[in-house]
Amino acid sequence: MGIKAVVEAIHEPPQHGDPDGLTVALPWEDEKRIKELGSWCYLDEEMKKNGKGPIEVLGQIFTDLTAQPDDRSKLVYKRHPQSFYMSSLEVIFAAKMQAAHPTVTRGSRTGEYGSRFVTAIVTGTEEGGVDIQSFQVSEQAVAMVQADMITASRNPQVIIVQKETEGRYIPEVFYRSKNQYGIEVKESAKPTFPVDFLLVNITHGFPLYPSPLFRSPKGFPIENRHGIEEQTTDKLLAEINQIDAASVVASPIDSSFEARRAREKVAKWLSDWHLLAYWNQVEIIGREDIKAIAKVATSPNFEEATVLDPLLERDGWQTLTAVAVESAPSKSRNTGSLSRPMDNDGFEEIPPELLEEMGMDVDSGSRPRSRLDTGPGASTSSGTKMCPHCTFENDASARDCEVCGLPL
Numbered sequence: 001m002g003i004k005a006v007v008e009a010i011h012e013p014p015q016h017g018d019p020d021g022l023t024v025a026l027p028w029e030d031e032k033r034i035k036e037l038g039s040w041c042y043l044d045e046e047m048k049k050n051g052k053g054p055i056e057v058l059g060q061i062f063t064d065l066t067a068q069p070d071d072r073s074k075l076v077y078k079r080h081p082q083s084f085y086m087s088s089l090e091v092i093f094a095a096k097m098q099a100a101h102p103t104v105t106r107g108s109r110t111g112e113y114g115s116r117f118v119t120a121i122v123t124g125t126e127e128g129g130v131d132i133q134s135f136q137v138s139e140q141a142v143a144m145v146q147a148d149m150i151t152a153s154r155n156p157q158v159i160i161v162q163k164e165t166e167g168r169y170i171p172e173v174f175y176r177s178k179n180q181y182g183i184e185v186k187e188s189a190k191p192t193f194p195v196d197f198l199l200v201n202i203t204h205g206f207p208l209y210p211s212p213l214f215r216s217p218k219g220f221p222i223e224n225r226h227g228i229e230e231q232t233t234d235k236l237l238a239e240i241n242q243i244d245a246a247s248v249v250a251s252p253i254d255s256s257f258e259a260r261r262a263r264e265k266v267a268k269w270l271s272d273w274h275l276l277a278y279w280n281q282v283e284i285i286g287r288e289d290i291k292a293i294a295k296v297a298t299s300p301n302f303e304e305a306t307v308l309d310p311l312l313e314r315d316g317w318q319t320l321t322a323v324a325v326e327s328a329p330s331k332s333r334n335t336g337s338l339s340r341p342m343d344n345d346g347f348e349e350i351p352p353e354l355l356e357e358m359g360m361d362v363d364s365g366s367r368p369r370s371r372l373d374t375g376p377g378a379s380t381s382s383g384t385k386m387c388p389h390c391t392f393e394n395d396a397s398a399r400d401c402e403v404c405g406l407p408l
Contacts, residue, residue: 008213009273040294059118074128087156095145134202141198158192216272237324246321251305267302289316
C-alpha cells in the first residue's frame with residue numbers, strides 16, 4: 001500500500017539560470033515562513049474526516065524542455081533508457097533534499113526515518129510532447145551522499161565513488177546486473193556505477209475531474225520572477241480596488257443577493273497561493289490577519305454567506321481596504337494637471353482667460369453675437385473677414401484663414 005499526495009500549489013524559491021543549468025538558492029530565507037503558512041491552510045472538519053490536512057512540502061519539480069531545431073513545436077526527447085532518467089548531479093541534489101525533509105515516525109528511535117520528498121521532472125516525450133517523470137532516490141543513495149562517498153560525473157549516466165585517502169576509508173560498494181550472457185553477476189561500484197541503481201520510480205497522474213484547493217480566476221504574480229513579473233504593493237492595492245473590496249460588508253449587515261455575490265468575488269480572489277504567500281510583506285496585515293485570509297482562501301464553499309465575515313471584522317483588513325481606496329487615482333487627478341478637460345467635440349476646452357481675451361462668452365463658450373451677427377466668415381465693419389474657427393481677422397478677399405488655414 002502506498003500514500004497518495006495531491007499537489008495544490010507550486011512555490012518558486014529564489015533561482016537564476018546558468019548556461020549549463022540552474023542555480024537554486026537553497027536553503028532560502030523564506031522556507032520556514034512558507035512551511036508555517038502551509039500549516040495555516042487547514043481545512044474544515046468535514047475535509048479532515050476524508051484524510052485531508054494542512055499543506056506541507058511535498059517535493060520539487062523542474063523542467064528540461066528544449067525545442068527541436070527542425071520543428072520548434074516539438075521537444076527534444078532527452079530522458080530514455082538509452083541515455084538517462086536522472087543525471088548523477090540531479091541524484092545527489094535529490095538525495096540532499098530528501099535528507100532535509102525526513103519523515104516523522106514513532107517507529108524510529110530518532111523519531112525520523114526515510115523521506116517522502118519527491119522529485120518530478122517535466123521533460124519531452126518520444127513523440128515530441130510533454131510528460132512528467134517522478135522519482136525518489138534510495139535510502140542507500142541518501143546515506144552515501146551524507147557520508148560523502150559519491151560525487152557527480154560528467155557522464156550523466158554514471159556516478160563516481162570517492163577514492164580512499166590516507167586518513168579516510170571508503171567501504172566496498174557492489175551492485176548486481178546481468179552480463180552479456182544474461183547471467184546475474186555482482187560487480188564492484190568502483191570507480192563508477194550506473195545512476196539507475198539509485199532511483200526509485202514514483203507513479204503519478206492527473207485527475208479527470210480536478211477540484212483544486214486554490215481557485216482564484218485571476219492569478220497574482222508569481223514570486224521570485226524578477227524581470228518577468230513583480231509582486232508589488234501597488235499591484236495588490238490595484239487589484240483590491242478592481243474587485244471593490246472596500247464596499248463589501250459582512251453578512252449580518254447586508255444579506256442581499258448582490259452582497260453575497262460581492263463577498264464571493266473577494267473570497268475567490270483571495271484563493272491564490274502566490275497572493276497568500278505575499279501577504280507577509282504587507283506591513284498593514286498582521287499574523288492573525290493572514291491566518292484569517294488563509295482560512296478564507298482554502299474554504300471549500302465560497303458561496304457560503306458567512307465565509308468572509310471573520311476577515312471583514314478584522315482591523316488589518318479594514319485598514320488595508322481604506323488605504324487601497326485612498327491610493328486609487330481619482331478622476332480629478334486624471335483630468336487635472338496632466339490633461340485639460342475635454343469638450344463634447346473631443347477637443348480640449350479653451351481656458352476661461354483665453355475666452356475673455358478673444359471676446360467670447362465664458363459661460364457658454366460662444367462668441368458674442370454682436371461680432372458675428374452675420375454668420376461665420378462674415379466681413380466686419382473694418383473691411384476684414386473674421387475666421388469662425390480662431391477669430392483672426394483676415395482680408396475681406398481671403399478664402400482661407402492665414403492663421404489656422406481653415407476655410408472662412
